[in-house]
Amino acid sequence: MTEPAATTVSSKEPIKASELDPKFKYQLLKMHGSEKILKCFQCGTCTSDCPVARYSDSYRPRTLIHMAQLGLKDRVLKSDTLWLCAACFTCTDRCPQDVEVASVIRVFRNLAVENGCIPQVFKDQTASLLESGYAYKIPELRIKKRESQGLPPLPKGNAENVKKTLKGVKFISNAQKQAGGQPTNAQQ
Ligand code: SF4
Numbered sequence: 001m002t003e004p005a006a007t008t009v010s011s012k013e014p015i016k017a018s019e020l021d022p023k024f025k026y027q028l029l030k031m032h033g034s035e036k037i038l039k040c041f042q043c044g045t046c047t048s049d050c051p052v053a054r055y056s057d058s059y060r061p062r063t064l065i066h067m068a069q070l071g072l073k074d075r076v077l078k079s080d081t082l083w084l085c086a087a088c089f090t091c092t093d094r095c096p097q098d099v100e101v102a103s104v105i106r107v108f109r110n111l112a113v114e115n116g117c118i119p120q121v122f123k124d125q126t127a128s129l130l131e132s133g134y135a136y137k138i139p140e141l142r143i144k145k146r147e148s149q150g151l152p153p154l155p156k157g158n159a160e161n162v163k164k165t166l167k168g169v170k171f172i173s174n175a176q177k178q179a180g181g182q183p184t185n186a187q188q
């Protein structure tokens with residue numbers, strides 16, 4: 001699959017009728033975790049209690065849910081802010097309408113991945129995990145600094161065990177494909 005344009009559509013840009021996908025909300029009603037999305041009456045409790053929204057000018061779970069209700073599928077799935085949720089479940093606990101907000105965000109992310117929208121940072125982390133067993137490549141400079149300060153060497157990452165653990169996780173194979181690589185045997 002070719003990766004869609006990386007452009008993020010701001011929720012503040014005027015909405016065009018051509019963007020609306022009226023079937024999106026019905027698709028969400030059938031998915032585990034987002035069955036109650038239409039019960040949201042936009043009270044804003046999820047956003048006001050969200051620890052991430054407190055420190056972000058753009059992350060608003062209420063807005064993502066509203067966009068989904070309106071059928072703005074592309075805006076939701078291409079939103080960078082989708083990936084800021086820390087999955088703390090505060091919103092789910094406090095929603096007066098029993099909307100499982102954190103699970104709705106998970107559903108959005110899964111759909112985003114299926115539609116080729118994975119932020120570059122997660123593709124890089126995936127590549128690093130599969131290559132080295134570490135989520136981040138440790139710069140040579142840092143390794144030398146450890147040595148110069150008499151610290152013991154870092155344990156070697158076990159990429160083979162990581163591959164076995166992640167076997168069958170669709171995110172991994174999607175991230176690899178979108179990064180231009182072929183899925184490893186562990187992901188096929
Ligand atoms: S707390 Fe619940 S009802 Fe209120 S905006 Fe969030 S999802 Fe909607």
Ligand code: SF4
Nearest residue numbers: 050085086088089091
């Ligand atoms: S689960 Fe995500 S959206 Fe909900 S309160 Fe926590 S960080 Fe915010």
